[in-house]
Ligand SMILES: Nc1ncnc2c1ncn2[C@@H]1O[C@H](COP(=O)(O)OP(=O)(O)OP(=O)(O)O)[C@@H](O)[C@H]1O
């Protein structure tokens with residue numbers, strides 16, 4: 001399942017400060033938008049507005065043609081799932097993986113009964129390449145990369161239409177980043193999800209995106225197909241960003 005995300009003239013202010021300034025953005029269904037920009041440019045603010053974690057001051061948003069209002073229905077909260085930079089902040093350390101995954105399933109009535117829930121938990125673990133014996137373990141028994149896989153499994157458990165990932169690999173070692181990025185590519189292809197993927201790392205953006213969006217100071221400066229952006233950014237700022245990428249192999253394999 002997958003749906004188009006539309007944002008029209010969305011504005012977010014924190015007190016007197018404008019963090020998002022009339023952003024208009026369309027993410028077609030089943031594509032990954034890579035959102036890049038310097039620290040403080042408003043990437044997380046955009047993500048939080050779409051996820052319903054904050055309410056924009058102006059503008060309209062919709063998913064699959066249905067408006068995303070101030071108050072989201074339970075169905076809409078299910079449709080949009082978010083993955084954060086630090087899995088430790090989003091996984092309860094006192095809950096086993098079985099409990100973490102099955103609570104999300106039960107909350108949204110995704111499964112009936114213990115056997116079906118267990119079955120679905122095992123499928124989810126397989127999807128994120130964790131072994132079945134992970135079910136009875138606790139978050140501290142995993143590496144950072146594995147914990148991020150648990151967070152991804154939980155996000156996928158409710159069969160979302162839009163997945164928002166805010167710097168999901170930034171806290172991980174480069175070697176681990178690569179395998180988590182590979183997982184994102186698989187997810188996009190196999191589950192046909194629409195993905196909003198945020199990173200300040202252009203190598204990471206190159207690895208996962210279909211389309212690249214560049215933000216600066218709360219504005220959307222540039223929006224282009226990945227190949228077009230990496231061949232020739234249309235703005236000076238886009239060119240600066242690209243020029244700053246080290247000419248070295250990165251986690252994503254981008255060599256310049
Ligand atoms: N709750 C808040 N109250 C006031 N200002 C905020 C709040 N959250 C963010 N800001 C400010 O809004 C701007 C955009 O922040 P945001 O977190 O969206 O940036 P970002 O692009 O995600 O940056 P980073 O790459 O560092 O994560 C920044 O100047 C930030 O200081």
Ligand SMILES: [Mg+2]
Nearest residue numbers: 043044045166
């Ligand atoms: Mg951020």
